[in-house]
Amino acid sequence: MTKQGDLSDRLQADVYWEVVKEALDDAGLSLSDVDGLIGSAPEGLGIRASLPGGAFTDFTGNPLRFHATTNIGASAQSAGMGLAAMAIAHGLASVVVIPTVAAGQAPGYAGADRNDAVARMAQLGSPYEYLWGTTRVADYAVVARRHMHEYGTTEEQLAEIAVAQRLGATLNPLSVNGRRGEITIEDVMTSRPIAEPLKLLDCCLVNQGAGCVVMTRASDVRAQGKHVPVVMLGWGEGHGYLDPCKAPSLAGFEGGRVAADAAFGMAGVTRDDIDVAGISDHFTINVLVELEDAGFCAKGEGGAFVENQATRIGGRLPVNTDGGFLSNSHAGSCGLFTTIELVRQLRHDAGPRQVEGAQLGYAHGVGGVSQVQYGAVYGRA
Amino acid sequence: MADYEKLRPEITPLHEPFWDSVKRHQVELQRCDSCGAFRFIPTELCRCGSAASTWTPIAGTGEVYTxxxxxxxxxxxxxxxxxxxxxxxxxxEGPRMISVVVGCDPTDVHIGMPVTLVYEDVAPDLTLYKFTPAG
Structure with a gap:
């Protein structure tokens, strides 16, 4: 992955090939080995955007045998890893690349203009939401408010999530916010309100950046010895209610439970077995709610779970050790960075932020306002 | 009336009766002909599976959920x-509706607060529904 931040002075396509080649090299593979792609080809003219498989082949000369795109919002690429695993397991592909690249002069979410990004993201809901001046922050603020009402969750408990992740970011030289240094609960509490009860430091970054994951059979990784392969052990998706007016509750999301149960069931391990987790964190409340919905604590106990610093490196369940979307990167299909960090941790390659002896990791990603989710269990091979 | 510079609703045929009722200052929601449940936002099917519904006026009262x-x-x-x-x-009547709360200080709003619907003609061709504290 690149250093995360403003990449507006670079061509998106250049950054694309940089991360794809870097990831392939990391696995001891090369472009000519690739026969599968999840998501987009590099930006280009005309029909390239709508036929990514062919566009990719233009550069490699080897016809791809597999291409797929998922619709799990910011988690689309990391969720695409489930499809890639199925394709590889069934012999439909042997080496699948899964890049995400937000760089260059793209408009909106992938661009570097914060106001444009906020305005465009505000309209991702239905007109019955954005008519009133909702933003993505407001969409999650109502979740936080309801959760606080039902379970007594406090703003200080939410703040601890931001504090824990900033600690990780300060140990991550590629992160956007690491250089800004550590923060305290007081810093979060006194940061300016964005959509109450969420404040500036409860919110993810708006930034550019790029990364890529390569999936293949563990036995086909040619760089064995350089790295211990990380294996996908379990996978699940959950697509919950889209319309907030129709969701039975806004204090949690059924899709999260469905996805996590499937992933843990397939992996045959328990929540207690997990050493390190990556949990979608567009806002602090996400982490708290997803920890509950994914079953790491009982519903309503997320506040108490995070309060005793459980999600810090060295805690009971370190979460988003790279800084997450809050302090590392929220670029493109940013869920992919969640996975990349778990891979580093399970390879014991995370440097000063290494979770000691990590053997099993859990990734949990959301799209939209958490309506659609995936869960994945990864293990050190 | 100044030009309306905020976002406008997307009014497809399915949604027209709702917005027409807003324009008349009397919100109507779909009520399922089969199970009797009200629903919002407008959709083609009730969760009971029935497609038949009747646009039915609601009282315009409710309470803040979040x-x-x-x-x-x-x-x-x-x-x-x-x-x-x-x-x-x-x-x-059951469903949840999203809107702004007007006519009070933001710090007065709380979960469980009783509210009523009010209407605002914001443009010659657009009326909006909003909530205000009841009573």
Missing amino acids: YTVVHRAPTPAYQAEAPYVIAHVTVD
């Missing part, structure tokens, strides 16, 4: 009114 006070708005037109309250309101 809310937020927005300080950072999506566009300048909204920012001019910040801070403003967006609430999800459970109406007496």
Whole structure:
């Protein structure tokens, strides 16, 4: 992955090939080995955007045998890893690349203009939401408010999530916010309100950046010895209610439970077995709610779970050790960075932020306002 | 009436009866002909599976289910009114509806607060429904 931040002075396509080649090299593979792609080809003219498989082949000369795109919002690429695993397991592909690249002069979410990004993201809901001046922050603020009402969750408990992740970011030289240094609960509490009860430091970054994951059979990784392969052990998706007016509750999301149960069931391990987790964190409340919905604590106990610093490196369940979307990167299909960090941790390659002896990791990603989710269990091979 | 610079609803045929009722200052929601449940936002099917429904007036009263006070708005037109309250309101007929809460200080809004619907003709061709504290 690149250093995360403003990449507006670079061509998106250049950054694309940089991360794809870097990831392939990391696995001891090369472009000519690739026969599968999840998501987009590099930006280009005309029909390239709508036929990514062919566009990719233009550069490699080897016809791809597999291409797929998922619709799990910011988690689309990391969720695409489930499809890639199925394709590889069934012999439909042997080496699948899964890049995400937000760089260059793209408009909106992938661009570097914060106001444009906020305005465009505000309209991702239905007109019955954005008519009133909702933003993505407001969409999650109502979740936080309801959760606080039902379970007594406090703003200080939410703040601890931001504090824990900033600690990780300060140990991550590629992160956007690491250089800004550590923060305290007081810093979060006194940061300016964005959509109450969420404040500036409860919110993810708006930034550019790029990364890529390569999936293949563990036995086909040619760089064995350089790295211990990380294996996908379990996978699940959950697509919950889209319309907030129709969701039975806004204090949690059924899709999260469905996805996590499937992933843990397939992996045959328990929540207690997990050493390190990556949990979608567009806002602090996400982490708290997803920890509950994914079953790491009982519903309503997320506040108490995070309060005793459980999600810090060295805690009971370190979460988003790279800084997450809050302090590392929220670029493109940013869920992919969640996975990349778990891979580093399970390879014991995370440097000063290494979770000691990590053997099993859990990734949990959301799209939209958490309506659609995936869960994945990864293990050190 | 100044030009309306905020976002407008997308009114497809399925949604027209709702917005027409808003324009008449009497919100009507679909009520399932089979199970009797009201539903919102407008959809083609009830959860019971029935497609048949009748647009039915609602009382316009409910209570706040959750809310937020927005300080950072999506566009300048909204920012001019910040801070403003967006609430999800459970109406007496059952469904939840989202709108702004007007006519009170944002700090007065709380979960469980009784509210009633009010209407605002914001443009010659557009009327909006909003909530205000009841009583």
